Amino acid sequence: MNSFFPRRYVIQGIFIAIALVLLLRLFYIQVIDKSYLLSAKDNVLRRIPIFPARGLILDRTGKVLVQNEPVYDLMVIPKEVKPFDTLEFCRLIGIDKVAFDKKFQKAIRYSRYTSSIFEKQLSAVTYAAFQEKLYEYPGFYVVNRSVRFYPDSIAAQFLGYIGEVSERDIEKSGGFYRKGDYIGKTGVEKSYEELLRGQRGVQQLMVDAFNRPKGHFADGRYDTIAVSGERLISSLDKNLQKFGEQLMVNKIGSIVAIEPSSGEILAFVSSPSYNPNLMVGRQRGKNYNKLNTDPLKPMFIRPIQAEYPPGSIFKVINALLGQQFGLIKPDTRFFCGGGYYYGGSRPMKCTHVHGSSDLARSIQVSCNTYYGNVYAAMIDRSGMRPVNGFKRWREGVAKFNIGSRLDIDLPHERKGLLPTDSLYTKRYRSDKWRSGYNISLSIGQGELGITPLQMANVAATVANRGFFYKPHLVKAIGEKKFIKPEYTKKNYVGVDEKHFEPVIQGMSMVVNQFPGTATYSAIHNIEICGKTGTVQNPHGDDHSVFFAFAPRNNPKIAIAVVVENGGHGSTWAAPIASLLIEKYLTDSTKRDKYYLERILKGNLLPRPKVAPKPAPVKKPDSTSNKQKPKPATTNKIAILRND
């Protein structure tokens, strides 16, 4: 004991004070601040998603169009990787050293401690070889997922494809999707995404600091299982679709076939097409770019996105409306002297001098003069001002769902073009114009844009004698075979049933009776009712168009075929439609060999520029199809031909 004895209290005081500071701090982080508890949970809990199998897509008879195939994502945890033979590794998974380094650096940048995808979608074959050596590469492991596989490689535009979700998809879904999930990007995959995707399951795993699994949290009480996506029975007929795609090889255009009694789409061909399997797997990005820059635009969904003036098939609508307005009767005759004179000195020509025709014959021979007269009657002699006559006519056409979307269950449908009276009023700076100012509408030329789907729908409407069911791609959904109610509703087009018979008679004569425009496409035993069209193409050769239904009574199929740059409707479009009808109704093709081969071998693609052709080849306009034809002034129409 000495004079400094009291200093013991200072020192003990300091000890106690420091201990109190420690306790206060401990009290704060342990009892008051709850964020550490959450962080500890974050550390140790891993929500491992269990990916559900995506729903299968079948054709109408139950054949598989899209199925799933297992692939393997190679994951890496950089911290656990030990030196190994990288060359052997690269060889096994099929990448080079540069790519390896890049990928590895990327993984390190993401995180040293947690796993990230090193290489996506190893195929089962690659995985099999790699799996045996996997133990040599600590830090790497494999998770399996499934990707789409298309056994027949058909119907690419119809089925669409899936891809990784974008940031926007994630945002829009309100957190349903996570980075790396797949989502339908186009086609049926997109429009039925919510049914096909299924329900993701989750496993709450506990992991240690090195992300090694340490078992299920709470013995798996909070785990959920994945629910597979619903199977989708599409309306497509696989055989018909396949045959249609074969027929359209090396041609640009579309085929749409509809079952008139249900609105179900039987075939949906967009040509040129691509192999949907290209949009799957590790080469997807490369393939996508290639397809996207292809001048023939295989990704363009022609049946719903390409708009064409319909050409002469439009005469069917004008014939129906003319009767409905009471301006013509089945026996109304007009005389054709080789053209229709609507003012000025030059006529809207016919290819032949048809003489006097009644309604049915006018369709059979596709007489322009007849329809010039019918159109003039509807506009100029309707008992009202021509502009009001036009309005009534336009309303009638619009009821056939022309100029508006059919709201088919595919994304990106275009509505086409049906001009309004104000277009002409503006153009002629007065509403005192008459039928002669837009006479080309009488024969389906001019300011009209109709998609192949709309054409097929008109054929189905005629087949049904006055109504249509909304065309759709899906026959039934899931186990319960659910059908949306809107698909069972009849949509009437405002033309009485009795007015159809003479038109159908004419359409039958087109195919089955000389001098019909498509007698080359007649089939023994099946009465096809159709109408050819030859669509004026200001950019190149005319487009070959044909729409039809068969058989005449109790029709089973309505079809529209467009072959760009195919010339006359009867040369390409009609035979293709005829072959498909036969295939669908009899499940066979009993034609001469050359008949089929001519079509299979026919090449109507735009010729390459080096071709020794005097005139430079036009751009593959066909693909652009936005083809707003230049406003047809009355003078220009003089060169129109009928077919």
Next chain:
Amino acid sequence: MINQRSLFFNIDWIIIFIYVALCVIGWFNIHAAVYDPQNPSIVDLDTNYGKQLLFIVTALILGAVILLLDNKFFNAFSPIFYGVTLILLVVVLFVGRNVGGNQAWIPIGSFRLQPSEFAKFSTCLLLAKYLSSTNLKLQDFQTLLICGLILVIPTALIMLQPDTGSALTFTSLIFVLYREGLSGYTLVIGALFIALFVLTLLYSTWIVAGLLIAVAAVLIASNKKNRSFITTIAIGTVISIIFIFCVDFAYNSILQSHQRNRIDVILGKIHDPRGEGYNLNQSKIAIGSGGLWGKGYLQGTQTKYDFVPEQSTDFIFCTVGEEWGFAGSFVVIALYVTLLIRIINLAERQRSAFTRVYGYGVASILFFHFFINIGMTIGLVPVIGIPLPFISYGGSSLISFTILLFIFLKLDSNRMGVI
């Protein structure tokens, strides 16, 4: 007098109890820290907790041996202990094994000797011997110089390893000097310098210097007439400013980058929970997630699944905090505080100045480890790699702390005797 020969004669049982309690707590927490559910055996000499059991037994035997030794032994031999320690500290620089960047270990067979651990008690002993010699006044410059040398030589040698954590331990002996008569201002000035150090690192040198001058100006203005006061303030300000620039220089040029980073993490200047701040962040998560009552024995996910590095050695307190919660932490801290208060109470009841000084040395060193170690796990002080006495895993540290404490117990047991 036969009784006095008895091993446990006059032993302070409170300290023994706390010592054993801390060792047992340590052992259970080491078990929890390295617990492997797949291999849940309690005693297995291949595991850390198995080895620790062996160390505890060894330490107890060693403690008993110390109690058996003659009292005069420690006083008489303290210069020799000190000398041997210094030799070992030099030797380790040449033949030592480098573990974790520190040249701190001398391998002897399968055992590894850590001379810096022994420097703690040998320095305390020599300091006690010197300060207990008669007619010394700590106010004398010569006395201060010798005390300073006793402390600085081992500190400098340990710095050469470089083991900053162990070296810093010796600063705690300032409490001993204070108790023995060093001016109370020393502590205040020490605290001020620490404050200045932190301020300098947090803000720019120039701002702190400006602040100092402003404070000095205010003080002088308020007390214009007192000349000596003005002189003191002026000198103090100049020294402080020099110090600030030294800090700046030392911080940027002398400290190693990982040390700089640890300080920056504590000061909140860098936020990097995945890199530099990883240890501290995970440590805080472990302790913070313990809540009031803890997750329960062997239930700590942070420690069980290896999120906290060094968790059985320097970060053992994480396991305590996570599995036993605030309640467990409180018990551990209370045990330490009781031990420290008890040691000082015992030291003050000695007749012998030697024992008293040594007792203060023991208390100071234990306090420093206790404060720095727990403080770093909860983010109050920078990460400094020193063990938590009696609890952290490790033979060298357990045995050296045991020697440190048991020498004091032995000296205390003989308080009635005359040296």
